[in-house]
Amino acid sequence: MTYFSLEFSILMIVFFAIYWLFKADYKTQNVLILIFSYIIYTLINPYFSLVLILYTFFIHYFALLIFVRRKRHIFSACIAFVILNLCFFKYFPSIKGSLDEILLLLGLEFLDIDIIFPVGISFYTFSSITYLVNVYKKQKLESFINLATFLSFFPTLLLGPIMRSEFFFEQAYKKREFKYTNLIIVLLIFGIVKKVLIANYLELYSKTILNNPSSYNFIELLSALYAYAVQIYCDFSGYVDLVSAFALMLGFTLPLNFNMPYLARNLKDFWARWHISLSTFIRDYIYIPLGGNRQGMFKTSLNILIAFVLSGIWHGSTINFMIWGLLHGLGVVFIHLIATTRFNLKKIPALGRFITFQFVCFAWIFFYYQSLEEAFVYLKACYENFFLIPEYKDIYILVIFAVLFMIYPLFVNFKDYCVKILDLTPLLLKPFIIAFILLLVFAFMPSGIPEFIYSSF
Known part of the structure; x- marks a missing residue:
């Protein structure tokens, strides 16, 4: 499913109508955004949603660790993990041949590992880095639900633009109006x-x-x-x-x-x-x-x-x-x-x-x-x-x-x-x-x- 498909258009119209029924309650609207974003991502590929929710889980606990300890080496280790995770998914096709050879030498050739590159992983990875940096420098911690909403925000999820955490949460905690x-x-x-x-x-x-x-x-x-x-x-x-x-x-x-x-x-x-x-x-x-x-x-x-x-x-x-x-x-x-x-x-x-x-x-x-x-x-x-x-x-x-x-x-x-x-x-x-x-x-x-x-x- 793409943003040009009839299915997305119908879902968007229904979501839009429900969303503005709760215009007085931005917290409910945020939850609706989270649900809709995961519906869209799951319809594209359920595997992508699984990767994203697991990734969000790790980012949440990395943020907690950074918030509690506030040590530079802990912060650096968390950022390193985030970057290595992106590199693994992004460059897996380039290393698959070498990995297959290693498995063959170990007698594990039956483990034919193949990893699909999740669409949008680069953009929500960069967004998560802005969040971890913000936690480290400004000690601003978000709940798991709020973080999940930020990282899965469907307008920026697939191809960006890269949304910085402070830019998103500044808007997420305000009552919204439909204008423009x-x-x-x-x-x-x-x-x-x-x-x-x-x-x-x-x-x-x-x-x-x-x-x-x-x-x-x-x-x-x-x-x-x-x-x-x-x-x-x-x-x-x-x-x-x-x-x-x-x-x-x-x-x-x-x-x-x-x-x-x-x-x-x-x-x-x-x-x-x-x-x-x-x-x-x-x-x-x-x-x-x-x-x-x-x-x-x-x-x-x-x-x-x-x-x-x-x-x-x-x-x-x-x-x-x-x-x-x-x-x-x-x-x-x-x-x-x-x-x-x-x-x-x-x-x-x-x-x-x-x-x-x-x-x-x-x-x-x-x-x-x-x-x-x-x-x-x-x-x-x-x-x-x-x-x-x-x-x-x-x-x-x-x-x-x-x-x-x-x-x-x-x-x-x-x-x-x-x-x-x-x-x-x-x-x-x-x-x-x-x-x-x-x-x-x-x-x-x-x-x-x-x-x-x-x-x-």
Whole structure:
């Protein structure tokens, strides 16, 4: 079951109606959120719910231990366990071959162990780290039920954004109001259009070319890479729009996760706009604890590289993800090194935006392909097919991407404009306008709804 399924829509409507029957009692609403979140997660896969409830149990008692003892070595051991648990599930496929060999040597080959990667484990693991840190630093302990509600909160459970404990509990202990109706409508439409229409069509185009790069000319290869860059943004930001609407429907707000990232003037600016909840998590829980920028330029650069490499490794166990993280780390280090020189593009923001976008797209090559060999096949095709004569349609597609890049800044406040238009639209007309937009989307959408790209992270 996905958030686009009819089953989820029906369950959400029923839950929404029951939830607001108890608008005067936020504690009952929290329990309803907990029950609904586990229902949804169980319908996706009962095994996922089992892993989550066991994990919540351990986090609860780790928090109790940290709260009672408040010893740094105990806190560090608990954090280490949390990280090792994530690594076990995330990288088990990579070590399964070695594990099978060990079992064979021990005569236990009949134990054919296989572990399914629970969707969302990365995000609720990071959220649990924020909770343990908060317990250690501020001595704020939550009950098991409240912790379970936080870690299973269905708008952020599957693909984030990463919800910090203080951000969630600050809202969980307040009486809620149902408001921002027009913003909810706009976010739902944005999420559907971005994923179902834009991301899906771009995937159909880019996947065909990127999966067989040797058969295409340079213009097609470049356009396919641009298409993938837009696809991954629309795919993930569309999901965030969708779950932000769900959260608002319950009286919660989610942390900002995207802010027009392809408007970034440099890589540092890009990471202040892209997957913001992850980049700030890495900054606050990895980069700053390592020393941040407090110990000279060399140590600062090293800390940046470590943070970005870890970010790459989190996305996947292949060397390509490490290269992707390292490229971004080196880019940010370069920005730091030239910050005090005359060589900067602040006076030419359009050029800085263009260079940043090209660099980000180049790095996406290593994000898309699973192996270094596949990435080199693409790069080799770009070199060998550079002088192949493109068809007119190939040039037109590239021109379309160039035009979109140039007019992209015009969409800075587009969401706000849409909300204002709905504010000024008569109530009787709204259902017809919404129905018309959704009818167009579902009439022209490609068949099937592929998985969200970040569901594997």
